[in-house]
Amino acid sequence: MTFEHPMWLPDRALSFLTGLPVHVAAGDEPLLDTVRREAERAGAVLVDDPIPAGGLTVVPADAAAGLGPEGFELSSAGERTTVSYGGAHGALYGWFQVLRDLARGVRHDAPARFEPAQRLRVLDHWDNIAVHPVMGQVERGYSGGSIFYADGALRDDLSRVERYARLLASIGINAVTVNNVNVGRREARLLSDDLGTVERLAAVFRPWGIRVHLSIDFAAPLNLGDLDTSDPLDGRVAQWWADATTRVCTRIPDFGGYLVKADSEGQPGPHAYGRDHADGANMLARALAPHGAVVRWRAFVYNHRQDWRDRSTDRARAAYDTFVPLDGRFDDNVVLQVKYGPLDFQTREPLSPVIPAMAQTNVALELQVTQEYTGQQRHAVYLAPQWSEILGFRPFGEDRPALAELVRGGIAAVANVGDDGFWTGHPLAQANLYGYGRLAWDPTLDPSALLDEWIALTFGDDAAVAAGIHAILDDSWRTYESYTAPLGVGFMVTPGSHYGPAVDGYEYSPWGTYHFADRDGIGVDRTVATGTGYAGQYPEPWASRFESVDTVPDEVLLFFHHVPYTHRLHSGRTVIQHIYDTHFAGAARAAGMAAEWDALRGRVDDDVWMPAAERFAEQVRSATEWRDQVNTYFWRTSGIADERGRTIY
Template sequence: MMPLRFIFLFLSISFSAAAQKDYKVWLQYDRITNTTIASEYKNNIKGIVCLGNSQTSQIALKELENAIVNMLGNKPIFKSEINGENNLIIGSQSSLNPDFKNILKDDFEKINNEGFIIKSIHFKNKKQLIITGKNDIAVLYGVFNFLRLMQTTTSIQNLNIADSPKINFRLLNHWDNLDRTVERGYAGFSLWNWQKLPEFIDQRYIDYARANASIGINGTVLTNVNANALILTPQYLEKVEALAGVFRPYGIKVYLTARFSAPIEIGNLKTADPKDPEVINWWKNKAAEIYKRIPDFGGFLVKANSEGQPGPQNYGRDHVDGANMLADAVAHFGGIIMWRAFVYSEHDANDRAKQAYAEFQPYDGKFKENVIVQVKNGPIDFQPREPFHPLFGAMQKTPLMMEFQITQEYLGFSTHLVFLPQLFQEVLESDTYQKGKGSTVAKVIDGTLYPNKLTGITGVSNIGNDLNWTGHPFAQANWYGFGRLAWNPYLDSQTIADEWLRCTFSNEENFIKPVKNMMIESREAVVNYMTPLGLHHIMDTGHHYGPGPWVSNLSRPEWNPTYYHKADKNGIGFDRSKSGTNAVSQYAPEVGKLFDNLQTCPEKDLLWFHHVSWDYKLKNGQTLWNGIALRYQEGVNQVTAMRDIWKKTEKYIDSERFREVEMLLEIQQKEAKWWRDACLLYFQQFSEKELPAGVEKPTQTLDYFKSLKFPFAPGN
C-alpha cells in the first residue's frame, strides 16, 4: 500500500485545470512535443531500477514515474534487478554493486556528499543510464536535475554529469509570524498553520519541500527574525517537530529564530546576559530539548541589537559574547548560529551604510567555529541597486553568509515583474579586490577566497499561501533562481531564466527568446523608474510602497528618505567619498579609489557615493538633471515594452496565466509612471530646471502624490 504522504504528493501535481498550473511552479511536466527528443528518452528508459528503499528513494522513484507518465505519455516499467539494456538506474553509492562502484570510481571523487552523478555507462556490454550520489538525498537532487533536462528537451545521449553544490548551507528565511502574518510578505498568509499543527499536515508543506529539493535548497528558517520567544516553548516545538518530519526526506533541515530575551520571557529568569551562568545553562537545556525532538535541527538565526530587538549590548556585552554563548549551546549537536550583521544605531547617524562594517569587522576571528555572520548583499537594506557590502572580503577569519531578499520589499512588491537573479548575479560577480583582482563576492561566500569551514547563502522568502505561492507568476522565477545560484553562485542569470521559462511555460523558441529578454531587462527597468544613478531608499515610509523622497519627519534621521538623497539647490546624492563620510575607505584600496573619484565611479553608483551638481555632465553628455529625468522615463518605456512583448505570447501559454501577468503588467506600468512623476516633481523643486524633451509631463501635482496614503499595504 502506498504511504499516505505519497498519495498527498500526487494529488498536488495532477491538477488538470490550466488555472492550477501556477501551483505546480517549475515542475509542470508537460508533454514533450518534440518527437525526436521524446523518442530519445523513451528509447533510453526502457525500465527503471531503484536500488534504495528509504523514504527519500521512494520519493525519487515516484517523481520519475509521475514525470515520465506526463512528459512521455507512457508508464515506465519498474524492475527489481538490472536486466536488459537502456535501464535508468537510481541508487546511492552504498547500494551499488562492486562493478558499478568501480566504473564510477573517478566520478565519485569529483563530488561532495550532496553531489550527484548522471552518466551513460556500459555494463556487461549493455548501455545503461545511472543517477547516483553518496547518499539518497544526493540521488534525489540528481533525479530532479535529470527531470530538468527532460523538461528543457535536452538530449541525453552520452550523458556525463558530476555536479555538487558549492555552498554548504542553502536556506530560505521566512519572516513569518506566529499569527500567520508575514513581514514583507506579498503572497498571502504564512504557509505554517500553527493552530492545526502537529496533527494536520497540510499538503502544501509537502509540495513546498518538494519544490525546494528540486533546486537544492537544504534548510528553512521557519520564523521571523523579529522573533517571538513562544516558538521555543514545548507547545510550538511539537509543531516544529512535525514540520521537520515532513521536510527530512527532502533533505531540508529546520532552523528557528532565537529571541535573545527568551530566558526572561519564557524562562522566568531576571536577565538574558550571555555571561550569566543561569542564562548559559538555560540555553544549553533549551538546545538539548530541541535536539531530543529534532535530532537534525539546524540551529538558530539571531537578529540582536537591531531595530529594537534585544541583544547582548543590553547587558554591556558584544556580538561575540552573544553569538558564542549560543554557539556553545548547539555545538555538541552539530548546530550552527547565524548571527545577522544588520545593525545600525540612531546614536551614529553619520552614515548608516558604514555601521555594520564598523561594528563587525573588529570582531574578525573572535567567533566560535560554528558561527556564521549573515550579511545583507548591500550596506543599506535590499535596495533595487546597492554596491556590494564592504564586509565581504574584509573578514578573513570569519565565515560570512550572504543574505539576499527574494521578496520584493523595495521592488514593487508582488505586483511588479522583476527578475532578481540579475541583481544576485551582479552582487556575486562584484570584485572585492581583498586578495587582488578576481576576489569576487562569490568566492568569499563559497569558501574559495578564505578557507572557512562554513559556507552559506540565504534568501528572505517570497512564499505565502496564495495559489501561485509567490503572488506573481514571474516571482516564482526569483525563488527558483535563488536556489540555482545557491547551488552554484557562478551560474549566469540568462541560463536560469531560460531554464525556468522552459520548465514553467513552454519550449517554443518564439516564446522563450522575447520573454527571456524581457526578464533580463526587468531589473534595470525597476532601477530606472525607482532609483536611477545610485539613488536609494526613497520609498515611502513604513510600508515601502511607492515613492516618498519628501519624507523627513521621522524620529530617527536614517529612517527618512531625505537623509539618503540630500537633494538641494546645489545637487543631489550622498557624499561617501573621502571628503564626505569616507565610506569608501571600508573597501579594498582598489575599490575605494574607484568609488571615491567622481570620474571613475560607475554611474550606476554615482549618487550613492557623491553629492553631484545638477549641471554635472554624465558620460553621454547629458546634464545630471536631464540624465535622471530621462532614466525615469526610460524605466516607464521599458515596462511599456514588457507589456508589448507579453501581448504577443497569448498563443503559447494557457489563458489564465496569460491574463494574470497581463493585468499585473498594467499595474506595473501605472506605478512606474507614479514613481517617475512623483520623484521628478519633487526633485525639480531643487534643480529648478525644465523636464528634457522625451520625458512625459506629470498629470498630477506634487501635493497629490504626497497626499496618497496606504494604511493597509501588505507586508507592513
C-alpha cells in the same frame, strides 16, 4: 485555496520519464526512497535488478570520484543516463537535474560533475503565527498568508508544505527557517511548549533533504524561562540554552540551527548586558555544536533611532564598524549572515564591505527573494541578474576571487512564497525563487540561461512564449532600477509599505536613509576625504575607485558622492538628464513589457495570463507614477529643464 499552480514541476516536466526504466541503488536511506517515489510519480518503471540498458540509473559514485554528500555526476551513454551520487542528497539533486535536462533536451555525453558551491542554501520565511497588526502574517510578504500557519497555529493540512518542500528540493534548497526573524511572543514559544509545530514541519521537510531552522528570541531565557537575565556570559543562561537546544535536537535530530536578529531594530541582544555579538553568537553556537547545528547571526545591526540632522553618523558603516573588529572571535559553527548591501535590500547598492573584510569568519550572504523594495510581486522584476552581479563582484580586483568564493557560510534569502494560488503573487515571480535556488547551488550560472531553463520547465516549448517571457524578464531588474532609484540613491519609497515613490519619504526619518537633495545637487558624501569614510571600508582597488568621483561607477555615484545636478557621468549625460532619461525610458519599457505580455494572450493559459495581465497594468501605472513624481521633484528642485522637452509636471 482550490487553484494551485505547479510552478516549474508541472506534469509535463515529468512526462519525459513516463514508461522509462529507472534503477535506484538498493539502500534504506530515506532520500533514496524519495527518489523511488518520484520515479513512480513520473510513471517510470522501477527496475531493481538487473540494471537496465536504457533509461535512468541512480547509483553511488566511486569513492575515488571524491563527491561530497550532495554532489553527483551525470553521464549519458547510448539510451542510458546515469546519476552517480556522493550521498543520498546527491541522488535526489541528480534526479531533479535529469528532469531539467530531459525537459530541455540536454545530454551529458561527457560526464558532468555537480557539487553545490555552498553547503547551506536556505530560505528564511518571515512568517508569523499570530497576525501582526502592521506587518500582517508574512512580514514583507506579497503572496497572501503563510503556507505554514493559519488561525494562530500550524495548519492541520500540511500537504501543501510537502509540495513546497519538493519544489525547493528540486532547485537544491536544503534548509528553511520557519518563522520571522522578528520574533513575537507567540512565535517565541516554538522553542518551548509549541516545539511540536517545528517537529511536525521538520518531518514534512526531512524526506526532501531540507533541515529546519528556527528564528529565536535572544531574550528567551527571560521571556520564556525562569531567569532574570539573558546575559550570554551568565552560566545559567548558557545552561538554559544548552537545555533548550537539547530538547529541540532530541525531537528533531537533523535540526539545522538558530537564526538571530539581535540588537537590531528593537530586538533584544547581548548589548543590554555590555556583551558583544561574538559573546552572544558563541554562547548559542556552543549549545548547538554537540548537535551539528549552526547559529546564523545577522549582521543587520544599526542605529534605527538616528537623528537626520546628524550627518556624521552613517548607517552604511554600521555593520562593518560593529562586526569587523570581532573577526576571528566567532566559533566554527557561527555563521555571520550579511545582507548584500550596507543598507537594506535596495534595488541598487554597492556590495557590503563586511564580506571581504572578515576572512576568519564564516560569512553567509543574505539576499531577498521577496520583492520588498523591488515591486512587491506586482511588478515583474527578475532578480537573478542582480544576484549574479553580486555573487560575481570581485572585492579585491578583477584577478582576485569573486564574492561567491569568499562566502563560506552559505547563501540565505528571504522567501517570497505564500498561500496564494501562484505561490508568489505574480506568476512570473516564481522565476526569482527558481533562480535563487539555482544560483545558491552554482553562483556561476548565467541568469539569462536560468531564465530560459525556468521558462522551459514552467511554460513548455512554445517558442513564442519562451521568447516573449524572456524578453519581458531578462532586463526587468535594470528596468525597475531605471524608473525608480537613480544612480544608487535608494529609499525614495513610501514609508512603511515601501511600495511606490516618495522622494522625501525617508529624508527626515530616524532610519538613516537620506539623499540630501537640495536645489543644487544630491547624494551622500561617503568618501574618506570629506565624507563619512564609508568608502574606506573597502579593500583596494575599490576603496580608491569609490572614493573618486572620476572612477566611481555611475550606478552607485550618489551612494558615494554628493554632486551637482550638472555633474557629468561616465555615460556623458548630466545627473539631472540621466534622471529624466532613465525615468522616461523605464516607464516606457514597463509599458512595453505589458504589451509583450498582451501579445501572449491565448498562448499562455488564461488562468495564468489574466492575473499577470492585471499586475502588468499595475506595473505600468506605478512606473508612470514613479517617472512623474521623481522627474517633477527634481525639476522643481533643480530648475533644470529636460533637454528633450518632454512633459514634466
